[in-house]
Amino acid sequence: MTQEDTEKIVRQRIRGLRLARGWTLDNLAARSSISASTLSRIETGHRRIALEQLVAITKALGTSLDQLVEPEGNEDVVIRPEPESVSGATLWLLSRERDRRGVTIAKMRITDDRESSDPQVHPGYEWFTVLSGTILLRLGTRTIMVYPGQAAEFSTMTPHSLQAHQGPAEILTIFDQDGAQAHMPGHRHAPGRRPADPRSAE
Template sequence: MTQEIVENVVRQRIRSLRVARGWTLDALAARCFLSASTLSRIETGHRRIALDQLVPIAHALGTTIDRLVEPDGDDDVVIRPEPETMAGSTLWILSRERDRRGVTIAKMRITPNRVISETKVHPGYEWFTVLSGTVQLRLGERTILVREGQAAEFSTMTPHTIEAYEGPVEILTIFDHDGERAHLPGHRHPQ
């Protein structure tokens, strides 16, 4: 979870706990020895939350810092991808924006007669595993069938195409930054 998301969760929790107790900003300010204007700016996001402020706020609200910062629900863990349909294929992005590993992880469904990576060349490596069906991988002058349960990894400096072979195919793939730009033009991660 990014620092911005954590701060937003903390801001919401501080305000919610204060309101649930029926306290005004002045009432909480008196209990945590901060000014009401400082608390207002913290709750509205106009001021960053400093640790030396968070400790007395948590104490005044009868909670702990851990409880203020722990994620709400499962959104910090579960990714709920929305399908993006392109001509002959559907894409689900399974990684978060600005993934710390510098990669994009995606599931793709490719229909017959749809070519992914029309003989592109770019720096890096590509990896995919076949979830269902069979992929026809054209790698330079070679044609390789990659079947369900198998995976492929190759240098993307070799011209390559990925096609469905004798029916639809689903793959799980990992792109580095160069691969994302080459294979997913115009794609943007959700904010």
Template sequence: MTQDVIDDLVRQRIRSLRLARGWTLATLGARCYLSPSTLSRIETGHRRIALDQLVPIAQALGTTLDHLVEPEDDGDVVIRPEPETSVGSTVWLLSRERDRRGVTIAKMRFTPDRLVGESQVHPGYEWFTVLSGTVQLRLGERTILVREGQAAEFSTMTPHAIEAYEGPVELLTIFDHDGERAHLPGHRHPQ
């Protein structure tokens, strides 16, 4: 991305943030100690943007310098998950920053030959929806079939295990921090 493209993007962001707040050039100028004519020339590209001007403009607009100048690409929006496979299981992590929302989102594919082992118990809640196939959810003493298009939510303090029932199953799941540690060993996000 060239400097001119970044400058244009910064100008658009300043103008958009100002207009979103319903501020005139005079209102923003009073908040960042720049004249309305200087701000107008910055927004229209008739004046180069100086770093010592960007900091007070960003503060006045309630944002950071980093947010004003960060390049625009799809890396902050599009997640390109890489599948991680083990016997009978494939996991695609669909969230990049667990700590932002406190959860990890994953797509999972299980086959009946997946090694499930003992039921898990940990603090928190778990949620999943079945994209295809049927899940056999062992929840305490109960066995519950959750079919395509259905969802399940339950306390993870109850012993639980999720298995494929009579064929492959794909599901979308949301784990809190404790669920991630219990169900996705080796799938740690940096903290």
């Protein structure tokens, strides 16, 4: 990536963050002590950005200098999940190990002949939406039917289990770290995740 490409990305980030906050150029000017006309020329590429201006803009936007000037990533952004068999269901992992949100995102296909498992309990929250079919959610003493287009969110300290009802069902689900460990104890490395080096445990 060239210096010109990096500067273009920085200008786009400045403008994008300003607009995301609903600020006009005058609003950013008041917060950064840089004139609106100068900010306009910076955003449109008609003026080079001096370091002191960049620092002032960064503080005004509530971000860090590192985030503002971070080079555009060159990694492959497309995840190509491979189906895995997990606890009688088929799972496609849709997130990477380096996901900063600390969550695992997956698509899961559950068939109605899946063996019923004991309800599980673990810290945190769980969320899923039904893509197709119907999910029978056992949550504590309740049995809840969740249909396509509907979503469910619940505390996982409540005993819970999922089953397909009258045919296969597909869901998109988000697990936090505790949920992933509880529901996918034997899963392989996620897309983009490298297997651990066994020597590292020595």
